[in-house]
Amino acid sequence: MARPQITTKKYASSAIDKVDNKLHDHGSGDSRNSHEKSWQLAMRVMTKRIEKIDVDTCEWEEVLPFMVGDVGEIYRQRQRWKMMLPRVEAHYAVKCNPEPTVIRLLARMNSSFDCASIPEVEAVLEHGVDPSKIILAHPRASVRQKVAAINHGVRQMTVDTKQQLHDAKKYFPTAKLLIRLAPDDSKSKCRLSAKFGCSFDKAKELLHVAKHEGLDVVGIAFHIGSDASDTQAPFNATMLARDLINYAEDSGLYSFSVLDVGGGFTDHLFEPMAASLKAALEFIPQSIRVIAEPGRFMVSSAFRLACQVNDIDYEGNNEGNIPIHINAGVYSDLANVISDHQVRIPKLLCKQDPSSESFRYRVWGPTCDNFDEVVKSCSLPKVSQHDWLYFEEMGAYTIPCATEFNGIRRADIMWVSSERGASSLLGWDADI
Known part of the structure; x- marks a missing residue:
């Protein structure tokens, strides 16, 4: 029923x-x-x-x-994000609140979106959002969901295991992949590193595998944990990602174009966390596009x-x-x-x-x-x-x-x- x-x-x-x-x-x-x-x-x-x-x-x-x-509160939060983090393109995390009115407002404010499933992708596309503004940020989504995302025109997606790279080579070789790191998220209410992301050394291995497979790895992603309380976490995680960016370039593997700094931003700690992130982004080349996945902060x-x-x-x-x-x-x-x-x-x-x-x-x-x-x-x-x-x-x-x-x-x-x-x-x- x-x-x-x-x-x-x-x-x-x-x-x-x-x-x-x-x-x-x-x-x-x-x-x-x-x-x-x-x-x-x-x-x-x-x-x-x-x-x-x-x-x-x-x-x-x-x-x-x-x-x-x-909707006025959502509107102001979106504007607040743009004022504090003008370099960071917000991809609203649909899983947080998928109400059509929320998606419609953010779409009309020219937002991008973080989706974890095909129903979420389809819900966003219904509001006229271009697929290039969507990232499938669920590395453990099924192969068939990832293929369906490609068929919908979504190319950006995260990976964190060798198996996912082999799957990409076989089923969706046109994907634009981001290697997901697992930073320290010990001061968040929901520690996503227990389920997603890989260590720095593992990430280096994945870059070599991806290069061998001829895959298009465009960047690095991380998430400091949902409802994070450590205002230095964005800085520390970004610096870890910077080291991997440098490794990929120095090794002749990849020259990245995207850094996904994930979510974890809260309303009451937003200003100090934004300041922490902005300080770290001074070490990220301007040629790299920076995106994020705020959810609770918006709604x-x-x-x-x-x-x-x-x-x-x-x-x-x-x-x-x-x-x-x-x-x-x-x-x-x-x-x-x-x-x-x-x-x-x-x-x-x-x-x-x-x-x-x-x-x-x-x-x-x-x-x-x-x-x-x-x-x-x-x-x-x-x-x-x-x-x-x-x-x-x-x-x-x-x-x-x-x-x-x-x-x-x-x-x-x-x-x-x-x-x-x-x-x-x-x-x-x-x-x-």
Whole structure:
């Protein structure tokens, strides 16, 4: 049986769209103020939807969780990237959030894309993106997927084993290959080096094999790990790649034209990580095109999730916390708690008296599985049954990772725009 599609609705605020014209036009300005405008718009949309619900008479579908996605936030993050890293061509990591509206906006901002499968490639191509702006950055994708990518016109792809080189010679000799290194990613939440990439010495071997096979190796790739926290990691990994670039040229093997610095960039550490990368790129020849694969950086802050409290037991005591059960959990819209190693603390979606007493709560999801724990312990003002909570930074590894276990439906998305530039690119009427 086909899974139900996530439904979407589109909203915008002309009042929000009219503020700060300089920011709208250039993507500059005070990012904190811009984020506050986005938050205010999302809160208004959430509140208006919830105010229409009569908890005593409504249908059960009316109180399902929902997300508010702000394309303005994505627009500003893309502009922020261009300002901080003008030399680095951003290939949005589609796996992070493959929503068509996200892809369409970034495509219209002339972005490139990092895909891990043929369905992702096809989703990007549907928005008119030229195949030359796509990289299949999954070295362990199947041979048939790589052949299909070639048939779609995608040439750039990463490799990290001898077998992949032999496969390329046999099945897709026209590919433009990048050897993927495994840098130190010990300070990232998701260590991709455990699954992908090769050592420096192994990479040298691969270059000799590729040369013998007559393959077109155009560059080097690496990834410092998903949600990285070491601001020096981009510098160190780039310098490792530089050494391999020099080795390939000094050995007469290849003169590279591409360096892929991967992803791992986060919103709160972006400036120092960008500075680290820019410092390293001073050692990379200008003749080499530099690309990257940001995912969460582009979309995480753009989405907020609203969900209702199903049940609460003030007489219960669960390891010193009052148990709350909400209608979203780690199997559904809070999948990033598991899939992305995130800690997400809810907030109460209503005005509170600053002097009101707070309580410690343990937050559970709606399924019958006791693994469905959202937060082990958090502090909130007093919560009642049927209250609504919301979670911020819900754009990364939530929508694509959500399941419908126990028949729990995934959240609808209500789209808003806090940026005139984003609305214009999408053809949205600011007064919708």
